[in-house]
C-alpha cells in the first residue's frame with residue numbers, strides 16, 4: 001500500500017516571528033466555527049477527488065495549529081475517518097508553539113486523536129529566544145516538552161541554529177541539553193534569512209551578522225556528529241530520529257508520495273490512474289481562501305499537471321534530501337521513466353567521480369560531503 005497523507009494548514013499565530021516566511025497571520029479574532037466549517041468543506045471536496053485511498057498520515061501545520069480549537073481538530077480527524085479508509089497505524093501530527101499550550105490544551109489535543117506532537121522550541125537560551133522574537137522563554141519550552149512527553153505517544157521539537165554569533169562550543173552545549181530532554185525525533189534547522197521577513201532588512205543593514213559559509217558548515221558537521229553519537233542520526237538534512245521514529249508524513253513528501261493539501265496556502269500532489277501527477281495550491285490569503293471555499297467548495301488557486309521533466313526534477317530534489325537517498329524503483333513507479341535516463345549522464349558521472357553522490361544501482365545518495373551542496377548537484381544533474 002502506498003502512503004497517502006493529508007496536510008491541514010492553520011494560518012494564524014499570536015505574533016509573527018521575525019525570521020518566519022510561513023503563511024502565518026496575526027488576527028484580532030478568529031471565528032473558530034467558520035474556520036471549522038470551511039476546513040471540513042474543503043476536506044469533503046478533496047475526498048470526492050481521491051476515492052479509494054487509504055490515509056496513512058495527517059499533519060496539522062501552520063501557523064500555529066495549537067491555537068486551533070481542539071474541537072475543530074477532533075472534527076477534522078473524525079471527518080477524515082468518514083471520508084476515507086484510515087490505516088490502523090495512522091500518524092497524526094500537530095505543530096504546537098510552547099507559548100500557546102498548557103496541560104489541559106495538550107489533553108484536549110490528544111483526545112482529539114493527535115498521536116504525535118511537534119513543538120517549536122527554537123532555542124534553550126532566553127537571550128536567543130528574545131532575539132528570535134519568541135513569546136516563550138526556555139523554561140516554558142522545557143516544561144512544554146516534559147508535559148507533552150507524558151501525554152503524547154510520540155513527540156519532537158524544532159531548534160534553530162547557525163544564529164548570529166553562535167560558537168561551536170555554545171551550540172554543542174545547547175544541542176546536548178536538547179538531546180537529553182528529547183524523545184526519539186528532533187528537527188534542527190539552520191537559520192535562513194528570507195525575503196519579506198523582519199530579519200531581512202535588519203541583516204541587510206548589518207544589525208546582526210550571519211555565520212559565513214565555513215562556520216555554518218562547521219556547525220552542520222558538529223550537529224551530525226553530536227546527534228549520531230546520541231543515536232539520533234539525520235534521516236533528512238534537518239531531521240533526526242532513532243531508527244523507526246522518522247516522521248512518516250514528512251517522509252511521504254521526500255519520497256514523492258501523494259498528499260492532499262487543505263487550508264490557506266496548502267500544497268498537494270495527486271496522481272491519477274494514468275500516472276499523471278497534478279500539483280494543487282490553495283490561495284494563501286485566509287479570507288480569500290475562505291470565500292472561495294464557501295462559493296466553490298475549495299480554495300484552490302492553481303491545479304496543474306506536472307510535466308515529465310518537472311516531476312523528475314521534483315522527485316530527485318526531494319529524494320536527495322534523505323539520508324537513504326532516492327530509490328530507483330520508487331522513481332520508476334512515480335516518474336514513469338528510468339532514473340538514469342532522467343539525469344544528464346556527464347553530470348551524474350562528474351558528481352560520482354567527485355564523491356558528492358553515491359550510487360548502488362538502487363539508491364542514489366548524497367555523500368556527507370555532497371549533502372551541503374545539494375543545489376549545485378541538482379544543477380549538474382539536470383540539463384539547463
Ligand SMILES: C[S@@+](CC[C@H](N)C(=O)[O-])C[C@H]1O[C@@H](n2cnc3c(N)ncnc32)[C@H](O)[C@@H]1O
Nearest residue numbers: 019020062063095096097120158189190191192
Ligand atoms: C510552523 S513552525 C512550527 C510551529 C509553531 N508555529 C512554532 O513556531 O512554534 C515551523 C518551524 O520552521 C522553522 N523555521 C521557520 N522559519 C525558519 C527560518 N527562517 N530559518 C530556520 N528555521 C525556520 C522553525 O523551527 C519552526 O519551528
Ligand code: SF4
Nearest residue numbers: 013016017020024063
Ligand atoms: S515560527 Fe511559528 S509561531 Fe512564529 S510566525 Fe512562524 S509559524 Fe508563527
